[in-house]
Amino acid sequence: MRTVSRWFQRNLIRIYAVIAFTYLLIPVAYTVAFSFNDGGKSNLIWKGFTFDNWMNPCGAPEVCTALGNSIKIGFLATLFSTILGTMIAFAIGRHKFRGRSTTNLMIFLPMATPEIVLGASMLSLFLTLKVNPGFWPTVLAHVVFCMSFVVVTVKARIASLDPRLEQAAMDLYANEFETFRRVTLPLVAPGIAAAALLAFSLSFDDFIITNFNSGTMTTFPKFVYVSAARGIPPQANVIGSAMFIIALTVVILGQIVGRKRAVK
Amino acid sequence: MSKSGISRPGTPYLLLLPGVAFLFTFFLWPIANLAQTSTQTPVAGGDTGEYEQSLRWQNYIDAFLENKEQFGRSFLYAAIATVAALAIAYPLAYAIAFKAGKYKNVLLVLVVAPFFTSFLLRTIAWKQILGEQGFVVPLLRDLHIIAPSTTLTSSAFAVVSGMTYNFLPFMTLPIYASIDRIDPRTLEASGDLYANGLTTFRKVTLPLSMPGVVAGTLLTFIPAAGDYVNAAILGSPQTKMIGNVIESRFFKIVDYPTAAALSFTLMAAILILVTVYIRKAGTDELV
Numbered sequence: 001m002r003t004v005s006r007w008f009q010r011n012l013i014r015i016y017a018v019i020a021f022t023y024l025l026i027p028v029a030y031t032v033a034f035s036f037n038d039g040g041k042s043n044l045i046w047k048g049f050t051f052d053n054w055m056n057p058c059g060a061p062e063v064c065t066a067l068g069n070s071i072k073i074g075f076l077a078t079l080f081s082t083i084l085g086t087m088i089a090f091a092i093g094r095h096k097f098r099g100r101s102t103t104n105l106m107i108f109l110p111m112a113t114p115e116i117v118l119g120a121s122m123l124s125l126f127l128t129l130k131v132n133p134g135f136w137p138t139v140l141a142h143v144v145f146c147m148s149f150v151v152v153t154v155k156a157r158i159a160s161l162d163p164r165l166e167q168a169a170m171d172l173y174a175n176e177f178e179t180f181r182r183v184t185l186p187l188v189a190p191g192i193a194a195a196a197l198l199a200f201s202l203s204f205d206d207f208i209i210t211n212f213n214s215g216t217m218t219t220f221p222k223f224v225y226v227s228a229a230r231g232i233p234p235q236a237n238v239i240g241s242a243m244f245i246i247a248l249t250v251v252i253l254g255q256i257v258g259r260k261r262a263v264k
Numbered sequence: 265m266s267k268s269g270i271s272r273p274g275t276p277y278l279l280l281l282p283g284v285a286f287l288f289t290f291f292l293w294p295i296a297n298l299a300q301t302s303t304q305t306p307v308a309g310g311d312t313g314e315y316e317q318s319l320r321w322q323n324y325i326d327a328f329l330e331n332k333e334q335f336g337r338s339f340l341y342a343a344i345a346t347v348a349a350l351a352i353a354y355p356l357a358y359a360i361a362f363k364a365g366k367y368k369n370v371l372l373v374l375v376v377a378p379f380f381t382s383f384l385l386r387t388i389a390w391k392q393i394l395g396e397q398g399f400v401v402p403l404l405r406d407l408h409i410i411a412p413s414t415t416l417t418s419s420a421f422a423v424v425s426g427m428t429y430n431f432l433p434f435m436t437l438p439i440y441a442s443i444d445r446i447d448p449r450t451l452e453a454s455g456d457l458y459a460n461g462l463t464t465f466r467k468v469t470l471p472l473s474m475p476g477v478v479a480g481t482l483l484t485f486i487p488a489a490g491d492y493v494n495a496a497i498l499g500s501p502q503t504k505m506i507g508n509v510i511e512s513r514f515f516k517i518v519d520y521p522t523a524a525a526l527s528f529t530l531m532a533a534i535l536i537l538v539t540v541y542i543r544k545a546g547t548d549e550l551v
Binding site: 103 | 273275276277279280282283284286287290291292293294295297298301352353355356358359360363369371373374375376377378379380381382383384385386387388389390392393397429432433482486487489490491492493497507510511514520523524527528530531534535538
């Protein structure tokens with residue numbers, strides 16, 4: 001009995017971690033499992049295993065239109081926010097200038113503003129300007145909240161660079177531009193890539209701000225929300241599961257590549 | 265192109281210009297516009313959704329008094345969810361940082377993994393798990409933890425547990441980052457000075473991990489206080505939060521001034537709480 005209790009004590013934190021992971025991952029497992037459910041249109045109760053939904057992911061009306069819109073918005077929002085955010089990150093991370101702390105505050109504010117306030121304020125501006133909510137207003141709204149996260153991510157990468165590498169390049173008669181292109185940029189690139197991935201996943205998964213600014217256009221999260229009342233079709237689970245597998249693969253590949261580089 | 269080009273004194277401003285101009289146009293201007301909307305009143309004899317500026321500050325008081333219950337609920341739910349997430353995330357982050365060994369990266373991927381599926385799908389899955397057909401309710405009933413007639417969905421419990429679940433990775437990652445940065449030698453030093461495990465944790469590990477705890481609680485509390493998706497999917501009319509009110513004022517009732525006044529009150533309340541909290545916690549690193 002004493003050994004049991006001692007084992008328990010020593011492994012308490014591990015047991016706790018296992019329980020926490022179960023809590024984190026059960027809804028994911030549920031989502032993936034129900035993508036194989038033979039449940040017809042309303043995917044509420046387990047009725048039996050089938051591959052039909054995976055063979056026919058666009059089978060439910062609207063689901064692929066919604067997915068297409070989300071991918072397009074995500075791509076554009078990622079592109080703009082990564083470019084603008086990276087430029088700001090270089091300005092803050094590499095230069096001392098007046099107004100630096102004000103800029104920092106301005107980057108922090110969109111992250112500290114609740115999504116509903118961001119969404120509502122942009123919609124109220126679009127209404128005042130008589131711009132109809134839809135595709136482009138949604139893209140612009142996404143750029144606002146993605147940009148701050150890009151700045152923070154890239155800035156962290158810039159801060160971790162060894163300044164001696166750039167000095168070495170300069171000592172070897174590289175001018176500032178060459179140093180930037182051949183030393184600084186390649187070193188910061190993984191940070192930019194991580195920021196872009198983060199921006200895409202934030203944009204792709206956003207519901208609240210999108211709901212305010214997209215008007216009648218549907219996106220994947222909007223599709224899920226609207227169909228939640230009558231039960232979401234299993235195709236939505238297929239798309240959710242596929243995204244999960246793709247993202248997991250990208251992250252794992254990234255880690256393997258990163259480790260290989262580190263070994264070199 | 266010798267030393268000129270990139271290092272001109274104007275360079276940082278050129279780099280900042282597009283992004284900052286963008287934030288001015290699509291963040292600050294909308295916020296200013298929302299402020300303007302918040303004191304408007306309906307145009308006499310106008311259509312629904314037509315408002316004019318009349319600087320009616322009373323809008324704020326009306327909006328607050330009408331919805332103080334939902335305000336209270338938002339902050340209460342967000343606070344409980346934040347504490348619950350902290351209670352789950354801290355030991356988890358500690359275990360990953362100190363006990364995971366070579367599986368550290370794998371476990372970190374598992375912490376972020378939920379983000380890779382749509383959060384709406386996960387919230388709906390959570391509803392099904394807590395629902396009558398899920399496995400939790402029958403289990404708890406068999407164990408006599410809840411009465412046979414008790415349900416878990418459409419309750420405050422469901423809303424808070426959904427929020428805790430959805431924001432848990434936001435809590436775990438910053439805490440992990442700050443625990444992982446702790447030099448193990450500081451812990452050894454503490455042991456050498458005859459501190460036991462608990463004292464070492466209280467005097468060394470916990471203070472050193474505070475920046476992560478502060479960041480994590482903010483990243484959980486702020487979105488949770490403004491959230492309306494969990495309340496909409498997992499709750500009932502009795503668990504409505506301020507987000508639900510703002511949403512319905514905007515879309516169903518087309519009452520823009522009230523929605524704007526509520527948004528502003530929410531933002532102000534959050535900013536005040538956050539400032540006080542950061543001061544108390546003694547980390548200015550974030551801002």
